[in-house]
Amino acid sequence: MQSTSSPGQPPPDVPGWSPGGSLWGGLGHLLRHSSPLSQQLSPEAAADTESFLRTQCKLLIIGAGGLGCELLKNAALSGFRDIHVIDLDTIDLTNLNRQFLFRTKDVGEPKATVAADFVNNRIPGANVTPYHANIMDFDKDFYRQFHLVIAGLDSIDARRWLNAMLYSLVERDDEGNPVQETIIPLIDGGTEGFQGQARIIIPSLSSCFECTLSLFPPAKNFPLCTIANTPRLPEHCIEYANAVLWDKMKPFGNSKLDTDKPEHTNWLFEQAKERADHFGIKGVTYRLTQGVAKNIIPAVASSNAIVAAACANEAVKMITSIANNMDNYMMYNGRYGVYTYTYRNEKRPDCPVCGAPALVKVTAKGESTLAEFLETIAGHPELRSRKPFLRTSTGKTLYAAAPAHLRKATEGNLDKKLEDLISSNMELTLSDKDLPFIRTVYVSFI
Amino acid sequence: MEAMHELNDVVDGAYIPQDVSSFIRNEEDASSFFTRFSVVIITQMGSIDPTVQCISSACFRANVPVLLVRANGLVGFLRVQAREVCILDAKDDAAAPDLRLHSPFKELEEFASKFNFNEIQDTTVLSHIPFVVILVQAIAQYRKQHGGQLPSSRPQKEEFKEVVKSIRPSCCPDAAENFEEALKGSNLRLCYASAREVPSSTRAVFCDAKSNPITVSGLQPESCDSSQLGRKGAFPEAIRYVKLSKASSTTLAESESNLVQGGSTIAGAARIANDCRVFWLHVAAIRDFMERFGCLPLQGSLPDMAADTESYVSLQKLYSSKARDDARIVAQCVNEIADRHAVDAEDFDEESVRLFCKNASSLRVYRTKSIVEEIESRGKGGFKAAAEMDGALDASQNGTAAPYYALLRAADQFRLEHGREAGSVAEMREADDSLICEYLSAVKEDIGIPGTALLWRDQATEMVRYAGSELHNVCAFMGGIAAQEVTKILTRQFMPLDNTLIVNFAQQTSVTFAA
Numbered sequence A: 001m002q003s004t005s006s007p008g009q010p011p012p013d014v015p016g017w018s019p020g021g022s023l024w025g026g027l028g029h030l031l032r033h034s035s036p037l038s039q040q041l042s043p044e045a046a047a048d049t050e051s052f053l054r055t056q057c058k059l060l061i062i063g064a065g066g067l068g069c070e071l072l073k074n075a076a077l078s079g080f081r082d083i084h085v086i087d088l089d090t091i092d093l094t095n096l097n098r099q100f101l102f103r104t105k106d107v108g109e110p111k112a113t114v115a116a117d118f119v120n121n122r123i124p125g126a127n128v129t130p131y132h133a134n135i136m137d138f139d140k141d142f143y144r145q146f147h148l149v150i151a152g153l154d155s156i157d158a159r160r161w162l163n164a165m166l167y168s169l170v171e172r173d174d175e176g177n178p179v180q181e182t183i184i185p186l187i188d189g190g191t192e193g194f195q196g197q198a199r200i201i202i203p204s205l206s207s208c209f210e211c212t213l214s215l216f217p218p219a220k221n222f223p224l225c226t227i228a229n230t231p232r233l234p235e236h237c238i239e240y241a242n243a244v245l246w247d248k249m250k251p252f253g254n255s256k257l258d259t260d261k262p263e264h265t266n267w268l269f270e271q272a273k274e275r276a277d278h279f280g281i282k283g284v285t286y287r288l289t290q291g292v293a294k295n296i297i298p299a300v301a302s303s304n305a306i307v308a309a310a311c312a313n314e315a316v317k318m319i320t321s322i323a324n325n326m327d328n329y330m331m332y333n334g335r336y337g338v339y340t341y342t343y344r345n346e347k348r349p350d351c352p353v354c355g356a357p358a359l360v361k362v363t364a365k366g367e368s369t370l371a372e373f374l375e376t377i378a379g380h381p382e383l384r385s386r387k388p389f390l391r392t393s394t395g396k397t398l399y400a401a402a403p404a405h406l407r408k409a410t411e412g413n414l415d416k417k418l419e420d421l422i423s424s425n426m427e428l429t430l431s432d433k434d435l436p437f438i439r440t441v442y443v444s445f446i
Numbered sequence B: 001m002e003a004m005h006e007l008n009d010v011v012d013g014a015y016i017p018q019d020v021s022s023f024i025r026n027e028e029d030a031s032s033f034f035t036r037f038s039v040v041i042i043t044q045m046g047s048i049d050p051t052v053q054c055i056s057s058a059c060f061r062a063n064v065p066v067l068l069v070r071a072n073g074l075v076g077f078l079r080v081q082a083r084e085v086c087i088l089d090a091k092d093d094a095a096a097p098d099l100r101l102h103s104p105f106k107e108l109e110e111f112a113s114k115f116n117f118n119e120i121q122d123t124t125v126l127s128h129i130p131f132v133v134i135l136v137q138a139i140a141q142y143r144k145q146h147g148g149q150l151p152s153s154r155p156q157k158e159e160f161k162e163v164v165k166s167i168r169p170s171c172c173p174d175a176a177e178n179f180e181e182a183l184k185g186s187n188l189r190l191c192y193a194s195a196r197e198v199p200s201s202t203r204a205v206f207c208d209a210k211s212n213p214i215t216v217s218g219l220q221p222e223s224c225d226s227s228q229l230g231r232k233g234a235f236p237e238a239i240r241y242v243k244l245s246k247a248s249s250t251t252l253a254e255s256e257s258n259l260v261q262g263g264s265t266i267a268g269a270a271r272i273a274n275d276c277r278v279f280w281l282h283v284a285a286i287r288d289f290m291e292r293f294g295c296l297p298l299q300g301s302l303p304d305m306a307a308d309t310e311s312y313v314s315l316q317k318l319y320s321s322k323a324r325d326d327a328r329i330v331a332q333c334v335n336e337i338a339d340r341h342a343v344d345a346e347d348f349d350e351e352s353v354r355l356f357c358k359n360a361s362s363l364r365v366y367r368t369k370s371i372v373e374e375i376e377s378r379g380k381g382g383f384k385a386a387a388e389m390d391g392a393l394d395a396s397q398n399g400t401a402a403p404y405y406a407l408l409r410a411a412d413q414f415r416l417e418h419g420r421e422a423g424s425v426a427e428m429r430e431a432d433d434s435l436i437c438e439y440l441s442a443v444k445e446d447i448g449i450p451g452t453a454l455l456w457r458d459q460a461t462e463m464v465r466y467a468g469s470e471l472h473n474v475c476a477f478m479g480g481i482a483a484q485e486v487t488k489i490l491t492r493q494f495m496p497l498d499n500t501l502i503v504n505f506a507q508q509t510s511v512t513f514a515a
């Protein structure tokens, strides 16, 4: 690149501006030139956009892990400055191969803080604010302050919660139409092995995360009877140590299993190994133990780089209008060659978040216990409620997983038969601490 | 180099801070310089650039894979060139489990016949008999009634299904998981006559001329002028990166000897040639096995299935010991072929033969056309079909990625002739735009794309708008893909991109084709 002949002034505080090379270069150039395929862009508008990006635009990035590190780096190098990042985790040694904002000395420190410090030190102008916290610790007022949210989360539950939170911020005018200024777009990225997806969610206008929940099938759990009675795979032995032995043997007193603690994982490994040897099952290793206990699908660094770059590119396009946004969902698969597919994901009319949800019909045996019924609800593909608050339509609470005093008051019901608590063909109201919406469940006995 | 070392402190590398065209002036230079590497990545240079042509020709001859990766505005491009990559494990998800149900071996038949379903009363025990046992018994029954034949026609398959159902005693519940597994289409298919055929994706390797067990042409050294390999001293000295940014000057030879320490002493093209020879030796041996026994050597792994621990583990042992027996036979074939062709026995051992057998159905050969041939072949590659599929030949469609293949070539032509990017000088933009359109017409004609001058006219202006600018996220995306493909090629696992990818980042669409 040799010319700096583009009209309009370069950002005053960034040295070395040229169309190709510098931080602002490529973007600054595209902002100042149009084509029949782009919007009409003018040098004045370009300067406004750059000034907005530099002084006003507030970006929230959720997650500072595999995708989060990439997203932070991409956003800061694309010119975003006021960036906020939330992550609950601390840095583990096994993160270092792909979460490149962390070094060996950072192990044990909060991801959000270390990532923010790294980017602030490395990229001139970047101003990243970290929150070492859970996304659910923040209220509507917190989320309302951002122009745009990008999520790089691996937890389906967290993505559902975030999606519903941003949807709940949308206000409606007298005619029931969404008020533009209250809509905060969400760019959501996810990867699994060699696959991933990047999508744009415009709350109330486009399909939302909940609309497509069925694309993310619940994690396959091994049935307890297999684990306990007929183990065949090394995974079955590890899951036995995890699900049964830990609570029974309490190897570290009353402390809960923390898979980030090597001594905990090692205990699981030793128990699983012993059980596997007893049954003649081969293949229990420390690595596999860690994988099973943490429910990890091996992360592929390149998939994170690819999906995060696609997300950040959409963010840049959204804020700068150098090109239109994709519409609205990109699937990526790098397992066999390289394959991407971009299509418009349509809203689901009966989406529990953005549509008019239908009753969820569940069948159960009258003589089964409430505890068994709750397991059905936890495994139900559309509900996946693990901390349920279940009431009858007359307001009687059958069970509340939280808060603690309500749980104490209702846990006596767990062993009662369903037919002694409710009658068949009855509507129940289900809410969940982790899922910000209410569903009506229609129970019939079989 | 410093940043790379910061990311991973075992990175050991050297650099030459010079324009590559200043010391690679012809194919001979390229041959002697690049064949010491296992893979070469070229960034931000066009395929018609003379230096790129020198490098890619030399690397193609020496079988060193090349990746050409670029970003221009909102367009990304990646081309992989490899004469031959021998893939050890394509990790094909769709591959059916290898249970040998179509021709059960003696030990498997004996094991299955020990179960007498009608004598077992306990339904828990009944429902924990592995489905493999059910199917082996069903096959034996069916064959007895059909002169030893396997089911192949539709009515025969229906009949076989009834045989499977008839094995379930009335006391065993309908929903017993093992019977459900036995009746699953994908498992029934393992018993049909068609299951004996090796799937076509796998067959390709074993049909390849290089795998013929008699000639084993894969063992012959490739025509490659070895006097050119590793010619030293004619190039600028590489600066080896040393920690704490104390750069010190060493010759490439020194840094190379550091790179290969502790491992094999051969690197680059020689190493790749050796890996290929080992591959073809094993493939030839497995082909020999197939010709004698009518099937691939047994993989030896057992998928999870409803079963009690004891019968599952016994079955697992049965399969793995049969796989070991098969591998031993293959090892004999390897030795015979190696003796016949005077191949060094250091290149293989029992363990490597076992691994080849385990992955036999996932062995693949990956080959691409050379970049030079692509340019000269005048549209004989897969581009036109891909562009048509992509809807790019319809002038009203402007969201597709395919047009940018032609436009990058046009932009390359512009750069070659004018020494700068089209669109990089404001006053010249309109003139550049017309020129790019002229180049585009020539490229379209060259690659056989019909249509009016209007086709891809707007994309041409968009290309001029980009003017070779680099956007961080476009570079990050393409870099991520290139890293992924390099990993596949070096580990020889999964299938690399075949062979060109164009990404349109304005619409986030992409197209791939074999150029």
Ligand SMILES: [Zn+2]
Pocket (backbone or CB within 6 Å): A207, A208, A209, A210, A211, A212, A347, A348, A351, A352, A353, A354, A355
């Ligand atoms: Zn929705």
